[in-house]
Amino acid sequence: MHTGSAVLPARTARTARTARPVRPVRAVLLVLALLAALLAAAVPTAGPAHAAVPDRWGFAYLDNPTPPPGYVPDPSRQWGSWPSPATNPVTVDQLGTGSYVVHFPLIAGPGGVAHVTAVNRAGTWCQVAGWVAAGSGIDVGVSCHRPGGALDDSPFTVLYTASSGAPLPPGAAYAYLDSTAGGTLLDQYNSSGGGNSSFHGATGSWKAWLPGVGGPGYLGNVEVTAVDPGQGARCKVTEWGPSSSGQTFVVACFDASNAPFDTEWTLSYSVKRAVHGPAIPPKSFGYLWYNGSVPPATTFNSAGAVNTLTVGVPSTVTLPGVAVPADHAQVTAFGSGAGWCQLAQPWVRSSGAVQLYPICFTPGGGPTTAPFFTAYTSAF
Template structure:
């Protein structure tokens, strides 16, 4: 990924993946192949919030909403370059390495959404491409949050869990991590529909948080969780992806699942993180606050999620839509901090970009 190119390039995909993608339709009912398993959680990560949708070259986004695992992140900041309308590259310093996953959430009330365009090691750092599109599919400038994280550590102790995967359109995994030591799976069904299996994490009831992001360097794409099947042996999640018209669409996508862990994987530190899932109600086990407070949700357009005793910059938030159909969700505004509490403002849209109320996942974390 090079600053000044017309658009951030896709990450390399080996020829064998193309073959597997062609076979995916025939093998949809079969058990899919596992991705490469990895054995500290995480060992490389960074997050940022682009507060200026038309940044000058080398722009340093909001310092209170960026941090990472590299030395002296407070004095060695994330930088962003805009490559064209709605096209950005986010430079995370000093965390180069293979694999990992990226998540992106748009921050606006207009219905413009943002997605990952790919990521790659760039010198000693990681560059994450971000593309944003208005309803209808034309590129558009927007504020957004972006997160990159990679893990290769040993299994976590009981009571906590973390897993992620990066799936090709055909269901082959480009990378994956599971804190139980198991191997995640992804299988492709019909166009735009996948089933993810995360063994050994979570439990038999709804527990934890899920975030999903489309990855496509060529056109607008949106992904969401449409079904969640928890069990004592692991989590089954159905992911649907759509193009700008709202039609089901095959694209690369990432998924992260966390139980009593921050959205990027670690815990203690950070000591300040939380999440909740709204699905007409807020199930207790999907409503977590690491400080022991009670998170609350006022449903509206936008909704307001209040997470008490957690607001410590530098901090970060993500949102993912849940449920059937091609609607999508994001943040209407950057999160606010007040008297130690943080307020998140999730907002959802119909496939055509009209504001609506709909189910969503949202997660917040401090770096500390």
């Protein structure tokens, strides 16, 4: 699968968005034989940045890393905003070793962001290759790479979401952006109504500014994903600068050789909201940031329970009272260096609690303990 991203003028606060061409995607679908199709569409202009509930969203967990054509991944770990997702499921096609296209039905439209997290203990990571409106749905390309960069089959979790609408109530926040390598925003959303921005610094380094959300201390959760249709790429958060006027995140991206690398990337930030943006429902969600400790306002549980963390390889994050399928999880690495984090295995539900198993890797691909963000949500 190959994608490209148009370079558009930066969007500013409370101004109408310019029309954004959707990424062209050449999808080779395995239906009796490999079928090549170049997908390209011009999307309509979207409104100003602001939203409480996502207009369109879907998530899934690919439990079979070598799926047959039209594979329906784990039904208990997929859902979406389209009609009857239980009987109209997400499907996945494998395009080749480590290369997949995830088909979310009936949610075609402009903008949005996608995130992906690999699920394995071997250090194979996954990135978004791109996404495109395909007929009435959204196709998200995913590629997975073993340490060193070769394509490799892996299970993964994947999320797509797009928002517009009214501001959130006080105390809650949700924002996202999709940045080109040069810092131009392809799409963005901010529940305060402000305009997010991305500033490119040295190779593989950016500052993301999200005005009007969060607070002067560490508050909420952030997830970041590399978007690149070519070589292996990984992105992480290296710094977080909270303030009363907004949040600054430093994002760093690396190629498969661990060198700083300029690529497209997505970022989502949430405070007392699920990772894909909704208020209630879902009633069952939570998140936790580990940076050597757990800052109090960066661990949240919608059931009012206390989340716990056991640091290890992998670590175990337990969120009591929120285990409700269909559900979803994402992990992002934090800190300096080219290491990365993901999930060691699928999350486990037991007696109403969910356990997540984040695992991190050194730049050489060895498992280690390191800081991470993790987020969990149910659809309900």
